[in-house]
Amino acid sequence: MLNRLILTAVALLISSSLYAGTGYEVTSKIDGETRSYMVIFGGGRLFEQYTAFDPETKKFVYLRWSRTEKSPQPVARIWNHSTGEMIQLFKFPEAENPLPLIPSIKAMKVCPLTGSKDFTVMPRLAID
Numbered sequence: 112m113l114n115r116l117i118l119t120a121v122a123l124l125i126s127s128s129l130y131a132g133t134g135y136e137v138t139s140k141i142d143g144e145t146r147s148y149m150v151i152f153g154g155g156r157l158f159e160q161y162t163a164f165d166p167e168t169k170k171f172v173y174l175r176w177s178r179t180e181k182s183p184q185p186v187a188r189i190w191n192h193s194t195g196e197m198i199q200l201f202k203f204p205e206a207e208n209p210l211p212l213i214p215s216i217k218a219m220k221v222c223p224l225t226g227s228k229d230f231t232v233m234p235r236l237a238i239d
Contacts, residue, residue: 131155134236139222139229146224152215154178155238163203163210164223171223172203172210185209 132153139146150171154160159182161174174183185199186209200209213219222230 132160132238133216133234134238135216136233136235137219137222138231138233139225139227141222141225141227146222148224149235150216150219151236151238152213153238161201161203162213163201163206164213165203165206165208165210166223167207168205169224170205172205174201174203 132151132155134149134151137148137150148171150162151160151173152162154175156178158175158177160176161183163172163174164170165172176183183201186202187200188197189200190196191198198211200211202209216232221228
């Protein structure tokens with residue numbers, strides 16, 4: 112019975128991870144203080160989502176749309192002088208100014224709340 116339950120749970124995780132977004136708990140320590148917060152990347156079966164960080168409000172913001180709709184288009188582009196790449200900016204409902212996307216948790220190299228490069232990430236939530 113336990114084997115069947117484990118097998119079912121693994122099958123659900125594999126099948127849902129193909130479509131689902133993931134919520135991560137990020138923990139960062141700086142100056143002896145520990146900060147933890149949640150951030151979500153990706154959408155579900157019915158919707159897709161972009162993630163960004165708004166430095167004005169110090170919050171992660173999300174741009175969601177139905178998978179049956181066209182994806183949002185950038186409202187502006189800026190040139191990154193360090194890499195030469197063009198960075199697309201999107202308008203997020205909760206943010207006053209357009210922001211660049213954070214494409215994935217792996218792309219986030221610095222904790223936006225603490226500025227630390229030393230942080231841990233744990234998947235905590237599957238979105239389907």
